[in-house]
Amino acid sequence: xxxRDRCKSKRWDEALEKPAIDYSELFDPDVGQLPGVTVFEIExxxxxxxxxxxxxxFYEGDCYIVLRTTYDVAGNLDWQIYYxxxxxxxxxxxxxxxxxxxxxxxxxxxxxxxxxxxxxxxxDEFLDIFNQDIIYVEGGRTxxxxxxxxxxxxxxxxxxxxxxxxxxxxxxxxxxxxxxxxRFVFLLDTVEKLTVWYGERSKMVLRTKARLFAEKKNT
Numbered sequence: 001x002x003x004r005d006r007c008k009s010k011r012w013d014e015a016l017e018k019p020a021i022d023y024s025e026l027f028d029p030d031v032g033q034l035p036g037v038t039v040f041e042i043e044x045x046x047x048x049x050x051x052x053x054x055x056x057x058f059y060e061g062d063c064y065i066v067l068r069t070t071y072d073v074a075g076n077l078d079w080q081i082y083y084x085x086x087x088x089x090x091x092x093x094x095x096x097x098x099x100x101x102x103x104x105x106x107x108x109x110x111x112x113x114x115x116x117x118x119x120x121x122x123x124d125e126f127l128d129i130f131n132q133d134i135i136y137v138e139g140g141r142t143x144x145x146x147x148x149x150x151x152x153x154x155x156x157x158x159x160x161x162x163x164x165x166x167x168x169x170x171x172x173x174x175x176x177x178x179x180x181x182x183r184f185v186f187l188l189d190t191v192e193k194l195t196v197w198y199g200e201r202s203k204m205v206l207r208t209k210a211r212l213f214a215e216k217k218n219t
Contacts, residue, residue: 023107026100032069032079032108037129040065040100042093043142047100053216056130060119061088061140063097065104068129079110082126087119088140135168135213161185161210168209185210194218 026047031038039055040047042063058064068080081104083097101114117126119136127134138159158179159170170187173179180186182199185206194214198207 021103021106023103026103027107031104032067032077032110035069035071038067038069040067040104041142042096042100045092045096047096047104048142053219056133057135057137058084058086058119059137059139059141060086061090062086062142063089063093065097065101066117066126066129067104079105079108079112080115080125081105081110081112082115082117082129084117084122084126085119086140093142133167135170137170138172156188156190159187159189161187161206163206163209168213187214 028049031049037055039050041050042048042065047065063086064084066082066084068082070078070080072078081101083101085094085097098114098116105112105114115123115126117123122134124132156175158173158175160173160179160181161184162169162171173186180197180199182201184199185202186197186199187210188195188197194217196207196210196214
């Protein structure tokens with residue numbers, strides 16, 4: 001083989017270098033270094049790590065990344081990475097969830113694939129992370145990155161609480177006494193505090209779940 005053949009130049013697209021990504025700008029250095037669950041919500045194109053109190057609570061208009069860290073049989077760290085898509089999430093949130101799930105995998109040096117989970121069609125493996133008990137909340141907690149949102153005072157909201165496949169669901173209803181059906185349990189969200197109202201004919205199991213949820217969020 002002649003020297004010219006061995007030194008053949010690369011095609012133009014092969015010669016392009018991908019820009020280096022500084023993952024430290026996206027994820028804290030201790031992410032995925034201990035067993036447990038870490039959840040990120042997508043906010044203004046970026047992953048925002050959530051406090052544990054918000055784990056398992058998914059807004060229909062948002063997207064999330066869920067990292068499960070365990071040890072394998074050899075005692076090495078092992079990771080599972082999911083990205084969850086809300087039914088009413090905007091395109092930018094959906095795209096960023098998928099992109100940053102891959103960025104998280106690269107940050108950890110993990111060999112796993114990233115797994116897409118869609119609202120109302122979650123896998124059993126995903127639900128097991130939250131003990132088969134996840135909560136859907138109407139609306140979105142974070143703004144789309146494509147829009148500038150002015151901060152406004154949010155009025156109190158009233159939700160009718162129900163369970164679907166062992167998951168708590170919250171349905172927004174008009175803030176009125178006429179909405180209080182004695183067959184159901186309701187949750188009043190004033191931002192600062194959650195208050196539970198029990199209908200006299202509501203199920204005890206639903207009362208207990210709603211009470212525990214409110215107590216957890218109020219602490």
